Amino acid sequence: MPLTKKEWVELENKAADLRDLCLQTVIWAGSGHVGGSMSSADILTLLYYKHANFDPKKPEDPDRDRIVVSKGHIGVILAPLFAQLGLVEHEQLKTFNLTGSKLGIHLDCNKVRGLDSSTGSLGHGSALALGMALAARVKGQKYKTFLILGDGECDEGSVWEAAMATAHFKATDLITIVDRNHCMIDGNTEDVMRLEPFEDKWKAFGFETIVVDGHNMNQLSDAIEKAKKAKDKPVCIIADTVKGCGISFAAGNYKWHYGAFDAAKEQTAREDLKKYRAERIARAEKEGI
Amino acid sequence: MAGGLSFTAVESTKLATAEIYGKTLSALGDENPNVVALTADLAGSTKIGDFKEKHPDRFFNVGIAEQNMYGVAAGMAKCGLIPFASSFSVFASLRALDQVHTDICYQNVNVKIIGTHGGTSFGQAGSTHHAIEDFAVVRGLVNMTLICPADGIETALAVRAAANTPGPFYIRINRGFDNTVYSTSDYGFQVGKAVTMNEGNDVTIIACGSCVYQSMQAAKILENDYNISARVLNMHTIKPLDKEAVLKAVDETRRVVTAEDHTIIGGLGSAVAETIVESGKGCAFKRLGIPDKFSAIGLHEDLLAMHEIDAAGIVKNVLELMKADFEAEAVKKGLDITKLNFGTAEDWTDEV
Numbered sequence: 357m358p359l360t361k362k363e364w365v366e367l368e369n370k371a372a373d374l375r376d377l378c379l380q381t382v383i384w385a386g387s388g389h390v391g392g393s394m395s396s397a398d399i400l401t402l403l404y405y406k407h408a409n410f411d412p413k414k415p416e417d418p419d420r421d422r423i424v425v426s427k428g429h430i431g432v433i434l435a436p437l438f439a440q441l442g443l444v445e446h447e448q449l450k451t452f453n454l455t456g457s458k459l460g461i462h463l464d465c466n467k468v469r470g471l472d473s474s475t476g477s478l479g480h481g482s483a484l485a486l487g488m489a490l491a492a493r494v495k496g497q498k499y500k501t502f503l504i505l506g507d508g509e510c511d512e513g514s515v516w517e518a519a520m521a522t523a524h525f526k527a528t529d530l531i532t533i534v535d536r537n538h539c540m541i542d543g544n545t546e547d548v549m550r551l552e553p554f555e556d557k558w559k560a561f562g563f564e565t566i567v568v569d570g571h572n573m574n575q576l577s578d579a580i581e582k583a584k585k586a587k588d589k590p591v592c593i594i595a596d597t598v599k600g601c602g603i604s605f606a607a608g609n610y611k612w613h614y615g616a617f618d619a620a621k622e623q624t625a626r627e628d629l630k631k632y633r634a635e636r637i638a639r640a641e642k643e644g645i
Numbered sequence: 646m647a648g649g650l651s652f653t654a655v656e657s658t659k660l661a662t663a664e665i666y667g668k669t670l671s672a673l674g675d676e677n678p679n680v681v682a683l684t685a686d687l688a689g690s691t692k693i694g695d696f697k698e699k700h701p702d703r704f705f706n707v708g709i710a711e712q713n714m715y716g717v718a719a720g721m722a723k724c725g726l727i728p729f730a731s732s733f734s735v736f737a738s739l740r741a742l743d744q745v746h747t748d749i750c751y752q753n754v755n756v757k758i759i760g761t762h763g764g765t766s767f768g769q770a771g772s773t774h775h776a777i778e779d780f781a782v783v784r785g786l787v788n789m790t791l792i793c794p795a796d797g798i799e800t801a802l803a804v805r806a807a808a809n810t811p812g813p814f815y816i817r818i819n820r821g822f823d824n825t826v827y828s829t830s831d832y833g834f835q836v837g838k839a840v841t842m843n844e845g846n847d848v849t850i851i852a853c854g855s856c857v858y859q860s861m862q863a864a865k866i867l868e869n870d871y872n873i874s875a876r877v878l879n880m881h882t883i884k885p886l887d888k889e890a891v892l893k894a895v896d897e898t899r900r901v902v903t904a905e906d907h908t909i910i911g912g913l914g915s916a917v918a919e920t921i922v923e924s925g926k927g928c929a930f931k932r933l934g935i936p937d938k939f940s941a942i943g944l945h946e947d948l949l950a951m952h953e954i955d956a957a958g959i960v961k962n963v964l965e966l967m968k969a970d971f972e973a974e975a976v977k978k979g980l981d982i983t984k985l986n987f988g989t990a991e992d993w994t995d996e997v
Binding site: 418422424464465466472473474475476477480482483484485486487488489490491492493494495513514517518520521524525 | 679681702703705707708710712713714715716717718719720721722723724725726728743744747748751752753
């Protein structure tokens with residue numbers, strides 16, 4: 357079901373607020389993983405505000421949907437997200453990365469309520485998510501497990517060990533979303549370690565695949581909705597995204613995997629994000645029904 | 646023993662240690678619907694077939710993929726299950742270490758790692774299958790409890806204790822049969838508490854796993870042939886270490902030998918040494934184990950002999966240690982320590 361115009365605009369505003377707060381947190385922290393955070397903003401927004409059964413007032417509810425962010429280096433957008441959700445105090449964002457803070461580059465699930473797993477060593481989330489999905493089966497629970505993977509981390513063999521097992525165990529309640537931003541620390545994914553034909557790899561491992569524009573809220577929402585209904589094969593959504601999206605000088609540039617903003621860049625970034633919000637809302641207004 | 650399943654000495658001589666683990670796991674599965682079993686294509690070797698038959702919906706074979714197994718186990722534990730994930734010790738401690746470290750220990754989840762084929766117990770398989778560094782590695786992991794039971798009876802107790810104690814556990818057991826050191830399950834097994842297997846006041850042998858039986862045999866020889874009274878401590882829990890028992894042994898026997906089927910670096914011997922040194926107490930001390938090299942290929946009993954962690958090797962090393970003097974004793978006697986040659990004193994008979 358397509359998003360209604362109203363809902364689409366609301367989600368765009370949530371995502372835009374999140375990008376703004378992420379940038380602000382990077383600035384407070386002095387530096388941060390801005391690239392991969394921005395590329396995941398829409399995926400996170402859709403999961404936490406629309407598709408996942410997650411009530412921030414009951415973050416320990418055993419029947420909640422689980423969300424595993426395998427690309428654990430995007431703490432600088434997860435912390436703002438959890439602040440939006442009321443699970444982290446806004447003031448704490450100002451301490452991000454500081455000595456003694458609860459919030460560091462890679463978040464600790466034993467320090468942040470509602471965060472389902474501590475990640476950071478790449479290629480771990482897939483197995484964790486599969487374990488959560490299989491636990492639902494053993495315990496007779498109905499929750500879904502959402503897994504957000506980075507594309508670069510798909511170089512790790514453990515991702516494919518888990519992929520093989522996810523299909524083998526027919527863990528269709530596990531929904532994989534790859535943030536395919538085409539960049540990793542040392543360069544573009546295809547230059548550092550070729551991933552293509554990426555979709556074919558997932559298919560070969562027993563997945564049904566859906567390739568979408570990861571910054572089209574409506575398309576992405578539709579894909580997640582479809583994936584939630586999977587019965588035979590687990591679904592992998594390959595969300596085609598732009599690293600650093602919304603910030604002109606960072607967008608699509610692998611060098612902005614991690615970065616810092618001087619006063620001029622900060623100013624430009626803020627203006628860029630403002631402009632980007634307007635563009636995205638205009639699109640929702642135009643294309644939404 | 647609570648829960649009903651206990652093993653007698655007779656049973657424990659008929660069953661390989663891993664089989665006892667498998668039966669215990671199966672019984673735990675009957676008692677608790679949250680217990681699940683995982684394997685990476687080693688269900689047969691790690692003897693968890695019973696569990697598979699009785700609880701097929703709670704049994705998961707992930708194929709030859711240890712990293713995946715420990716990650717999946719961590720995810721299951723996050724959702725309230727109690728996963729027992731078995732593999733050979735060498736793979737459990739090294740192959741999947743990042744998952745054990747990050748997914749299990751850092752998240753501090755309730756995963757029980759059972760490492761079979763510990764030490765050189767799969768001796769003929771060669772160093773790819775010897776687990777001689779696992780204590781060193783696992784002991785360094787935050788939140789982890791590390792146990793190496795002495796025989797099948799103790800394995801059953803350790804597995805049961807692990808199931809009933811929240812948090813990550815690593816239990817290392819041997820391939821095949823173990824010499825039985827207990828005749829009953831009823832000796833008061835407690836995680837983190839050493840068991841005195843033999844009283845003694847001339848020297849203490851602190852051992853774990855296979856070396857407990859060997860140390861008990863050594864104590865008999867020392868008593869009968871050399872009139873040396875050797876205390877034997879079964880230090881089944883290497884982390885957290887029973888420091889009290891170690892320091893009591895230092896106070897009361899002033900000579901300590903450790904014996905383990907493991908490299909002498911970083912394992913039981915190191916843990917005991919750290920405790921002694923930090924106490925400031927003087928003590929003659931020797932670590933027995935595999936020297937800093939990969940072990941030869943061979944039968945387990947041959948390798949124990951080669952590394953001087955069988956009864957004869959332990960006797961030999963204890964006798965050498967009995968000759969050693971040490972600084973605190975010399976100072977107490979008012980001797981000029983600058984003129985003493987430590988390690989050559991002959992007279993130990995007047996001590997304690």
